[in-house]
Amino acid sequence: MDDLIIAGKSFKSRFMLGTGKFKNKNELTECITLSGTEIVTVALRRIDLNRHEENILEYIPKHITLMTNTSGARNAEEAVRIARLAREAGYGNWIKIEVINDSKYLLPDNQETVKATEILAAEGFVVMPYMYPDLNTARALVKAGAATVMPLGSLIGSNQGLKTKEFIQILLNEIDIPIVVDAGIGRPSQAAEAMEMGAHAVLVNTAIATADQPAVISKAFALAVEAGRLAFLAKLPEQKNQAQASSPLTGFLYEK
């Protein structure tokens, strides 16, 4: 059994799905079904409470764990307010914190993210903060009570893959809560790469929502995540730059 465990809850799938940018909401449902994802994130700002047919929640099956996100928050206070509104509205207490005070690169504000995490974790939220992969911030998030950390692979929507690979590796080495690579994952192979490194899960949105056949691509991502996880568990042999002769330096020790 190799379940992903977040806040005491077990998941078979390590593939998480974002819900923005889809051309129609039925496609979102198809992606959820075909990929087998169990956790999806929805921006509270996009939930239309008054209109049944346009309410995105109507398109997310009930067994899915909903992770409301604080998209639009520019500081900790706004993120906290959005999270509280989401809980009051009945969307549960799983919250993905996005604090972005930068409309050009959409880079997260780590400092404000830590503040919001501290407040919301103390209020009983399961807090999953989106962050720039910085070890000190990740440690502060763990201390603040985060359930996972969600470092970005590259800029949101950029499909550039793991530009921050070395820094994510440091988080994987040092941080003991689940690490979900979020943002910038544009191909199944990049998702697999993150999982091979030891990431606990991957979240994808743009690459799926803007594909010609989103459901098929979502399945491809889910399979890649699974393949990467298996490879990680089976301990991939290390990559070598050249063929290696056996013990050229220490072989003499065994010579008579």
Add this chain to the structure above:
Amino acid sequence: MISLNEIKDILSNDDPAFLEMLAQNARSLTEQYFGRTVTLYAPIYISNYCSSHCTYCGFHNHHKIKRFKLSLDQIKQEMQFIASKKIRNILILTGESYEAAPVSYIKEAVLIAQKYFSGISLEIHPLNEAEYLELFLAGADGLTIYQETFDRIRYQQVHLAGRKKDYDFRFHAPERAAQAGFRQISIGALLGLSELAPDLLALYEYLQHMEKNFPGVEYSVSFPRLRPIKGENFSVCDINDLTFVKIICLTRTLFPRVGINLSTRETAFLRDHLVGTGITRISAGSNTAVGGYTVCTEEEASPQFDVNDDRSVDEIINMLKSKNFDPVFTDWRSIKNESI
């Protein structure tokens, strides 16, 4: 940043293959950053009193049009009607009269709008920072303000009276609004009012300046085209459809994450073709006369501009869906004035 000569080169390049390439690039960037979604909004004109004299405008103080200012009950009635058509983003507009549309009056309109809309934007005369803050705290999140032209000399030639004569006060309005906390700021130039390339460059430079200094704001741009008023043409250059499309594609290329709005000044034909090529936000079911939705009869109403796309909100929704776009109604939820 692009140079003036580069803009001129692009504007003068009429090779269809070049334009198609520009458009393909714009479409792919739009899809990458906005997905296949288009946000809908509707305008509500609450007062057309004006103390400025902008030579090119249908509302200016020398025009003998019927002046209206909606009562608070009428604002409520109009907003109820707009909301009943599914619209959740409202743009509240006034003429440039501080006396007829003081901050206190606009604030009342914002407070009423809070009951019906999740996104509230203003297109009003420029204010000082404290006034913007008052409206922001009342629930307004977005501000639209056009400099009309960034050419100071031309600006003085066409703005003859009122506070609008003050180029700098208007020019710095987006900065004051950003400082006050506004989340969305829309800027633009009135195309045709002045020489095109320098105006575009100035707009781009301004946008870049805003992005650097107020990175937390979501920006969008609009490109209203100057129309003749009562047969009189105030344009110094003709902005034909080809040029218009180039401007939208060029803007998208330079600013991939900036929203581009398209109002019902433009025809249904053009709007339908430009959705997704760069346009991310369109108005729907618009009426541009004060009280035009429910209060005035068509004969009584004096629209600011003639609507060239009079389709209903439902028709716009169907058009978007048929072109494989998801209409977005709600893109923000007020977190002010909440007991949280």
